[in-house]
Every structure is written in structure tokens, then in C-alpha cells.
Amino acid sequence: MRTQYKRTSVYNGADQSEPKFMFVWLCEQLDTLGISPSNILDVGSAAGDFLKYAKKRYPAAHCDGVEYDIDLVNLAKQRHLDISFHQGDANNMALFPGNSFDAVFLTGVHSIFDDFRPAFSECIRVAKDNGAVFVTGLFNPYPLDARIHWRYADNLESAWHPGYNLFSKQSVSTFLNGLGGVKHFFFKAFTLPFDLLPQDDPVRSWTEQDDSGERTLRNGIMPLNLELLVIQVEKRGG
Ligand SMILES: C[S@@+](CC[C@H](N)C(=O)[O-])C[C@H]1O[C@@H](n2cnc3c(N)ncnc32)[C@H](O)[C@@H]1O
Structure with missing residues (x-):
């Protein structure tokens, strides 16, 4: 028997005052591209922690979140009144027209799916011409x-x-090279600048040092070499 992905309890803890290091780093990557977002979409937005930080960093931007888990959607709505949260599926975001967002984030989500292509296609579709999609997670x-x-x-x-x-990366690159609307894409490694201790739940990640003294991230299943895939969207017709 297989279950749907549902890890509500991992994301419904107390509202954190400090943003995760990764969230700050992701916004730095957006700034590096020279994009000043007037609207941002976070796909798989959980309890809204990333958008809470993004809204603080870009106060003029309209922020939307899409999340499949209705319990997290409701929690996010209660916590962040200045952000729009929607229950929906990353693989079919018909609730948004194409060409809508300067920046689309998909963080820690694509490895849930048996096929990355529908969610990537949807993120690219709803991104604006000259906007960007930021996918963070595992890439082999x-x-x-x-x-x-x-x-x-x-x-x-x-x-x-x-x-x-x-x-x-080969499958992802083959797909993106064959998809219209992609101007350029690249991968960038993500590394944590601090240690994480193991927790009681062995699915939660922790850091270790490898033989050369480099900090690595893993959980009880596998090494977690996180990378960011940045997809820049070109000017599309129509
Ligand atoms: C590992 S969590 C990452 C949460 C958040 N992006 C972050 O970085 O903290 C994955 C999230 O994706 C949500 N999710 C799972 N399947 C989804 C789908 N088909 N569409 C949208 N969200 C989904 C989960 O409920 C969960 O909140």
C-alpha cells in the first residue's frame, strides 16, 4: 500500500520568527537575477513560512501559495493575512492563468512526484515572460x-x-531543452553553513562531515545533496 504525501505535523509547529537559512538564500538568488518581483508564487507552500519571509523582504509584492494539504492551507491563511493561500495541486494549477508571476518557487516538493514534468511545466507556464522558476531539492x-x-x-x-x-540532471535537462518557453537554466549547489543535529524522527535531516571535512546533509534514507535549479523564462508569443 502507498500513501499520499502528508507530513502536516512537520510543518504545523509554532510560527517561527526567524526565516530558515534556505529561504534567505533563495531570495538572494532571485536578487542576483536582477528581478524585483511584483508577484511571487510558492508551490507546496506548507504553513506559509517562505512567503512570510518573502513578503517581508519584498513588501510591495503580491504573494500566493499553493498547497495540497488542506490543514496546512488553513493554518497558513490564519497566520498570514497579507498572503493568498490556495488549496491546489502543483501538477495542475489551472487556478492561475499563464504568464502571471515574476518568481515561482518549488522547494522540497518535486521528489514527491513520480514524474517531475507536469509540475515543472506548470511552474514555467504560470511564470511571467522574463521571470524565473526556482526548484530546490534532489537532483541526481x-x-x-x-x-x-x-x-x-x-x-x-x-x-x-x-x-x-x-x-x-540529465532527464531534467533533456526535458527543459525540449520545452518551449525556457531561455536558460542552470543548477547551483546549496550548502548549509551550520550543523544540524539528528532528531528522534530519522526522516528529519541532519549534517555530518565527510572524509575531506566538508559538511554534508542526510537523513535515515539517503544523502541529501540539495541543489537549486533556476529556469529563466523567455518571451513567449500569444
Ligand atoms: C517537504 S514539504 C516543503 C514545504 C516548503 N516548500 C518548505 O520548503 O518548507 C513539501 C510540501 O509540498 C506539499 N505537497 C505535496 N504534494 C503536493 C501537490 N501535489 N501540490 C502542492 N503541494 C503539495 C506538502 O503537503 C508539503 O507541504
């Missing part, structure tokens, strides 16, 4: 795609969970 540097399902080992009958599918 080797030419292999893998579908991974996991379960807690205390019950052999428990359901299998998704969340760690690994798509190769």
Missing part, C-alpha cells in the same frame, strides 16, 4: 532516475511513503 548528477518509497521499520505492514524520488 548520475544519469539515473530512481523512485523511492520508505516506511518506518517498526511495522512491516505500515504504508509506504513517497518524498525522495531522485530525478537525474
Whole structure:
């Protein structure tokens, strides 16, 4: 048996006053592209933590979040009255017309899906001409795609969970090269500048040092070499 991805309890904790390091870093990447966003979309927005920071950083920007888990959508709506949250599916965002957002973020989401292409296509479709899509997560540097399902080992009958599918940079590049509307794309490694301790739940990530003293991130399933894929959108006709 397989379950839908639902990790509400990981994202419904207390509203954090400080943004995650990754959220600040993502906005720095947006600034580096020279985009001053007048609107931002976060896909898989959980309880709205990223958009809370983005709204503070770009107060004039209109911010929208799309999230599949209705409990998180409701929590985000209660917490952040100046941001619009919608229940929806990253793979079909018909609620937004094309060419709508200067910046679209998909953070820690694409490895949930058995196929990355529908969500990537949708993010590119709703991004504005000359806007950008920022996808952060796992990308395999080797030419292999893998579908991974996991379960807690205390019950052999428990359901299998998704969340760690690994798509190769080669597959992603082949797809983007064949898709209209993409001006340019590149991958950039993400590294944490501090240590994370293991938690009781072995699915939650922690840092270790490799043989050369470099800090690496992993969880109880696999190494988590996070990268950012930046997709710049070209001027499209129509
Ligand atoms: C690993 S969490 C990342 C949350 C947030 N982006 C962050 O970086 O903190 C993945 C999120 O994607 C949501 N999600 C799962 N499937 C989705 C779908 N089909 N469409 C939109 N969101 C989805 C999950 O409910 C969860 O909130």
C-alpha cells in the first residue's frame, strides 16, 4: 500500500520568527537575477513560512501559495493575512492563468512526484515572460532516475511513503531543452553553513562531515545533496 504525501505535523509547529537559512538564500538568488518581483508564487507552500519571509523582504509584492494539504492551507491563511493561500495541486494549477508571476518557487516538493514534468511545466507556464522558476531539492548528477518509497521499520505492514524520488540532471535537462518557453537554466549547489543535529524522527535531516571535512546533509534514507535549479523564462508569443 502507498500513501499520499502528508507530513502536516512537520510543518504545523509554532510560527517561527526567524526565516530558515534556505529561504534567505533563495531570495538572494532571485536578487542576483536582477528581478524585483511584483508577484511571487510558492508551490507546496506548507504553513506559509517562505512567503512570510518573502513578503517581508519584498513588501510591495503580491504573494500566493499553493498547497495540497488542506490543514496546512488553513493554518497558513490564519497566520498570514497579507498572503493568498490556495488549496491546489502543483501538477495542475489551472487556478492561475499563464504568464502571471515574476518568481515561482518549488522547494522540497518535486521528489514527491513520480514524474517531475507536469509540475515543472506548470511552474514555467504560470511564470511571467522574463521571470524565473526556482526548484530546490534532489537532483541526481548520475544519469539515473530512481523512485523511492520508505516506511518506518517498526511495522512491516505500515504504508509506504513517497518524498525522495531522485530525478537525474540529465532527464531534467533533456526535458527543459525540449520545452518551449525556457531561455536558460542552470543548477547551483546549496550548502548549509551550520550543523544540524539528528532528531528522534530519522526522516528529519541532519549534517555530518565527510572524509575531506566538508559538511554534508542526510537523513535515515539517503544523502541529501540539495541543489537549486533556476529556469529563466523567455518571451513567449500569444
Ligand atoms: C517537504 S514539504 C516543503 C514545504 C516548503 N516548500 C518548505 O520548503 O518548507 C513539501 C510540501 O509540498 C506539499 N505537497 C505535496 N504534494 C503536493 C501537490 N501535489 N501540490 C502542492 N503541494 C503539495 C506538502 O503537503 C508539503 O507541504
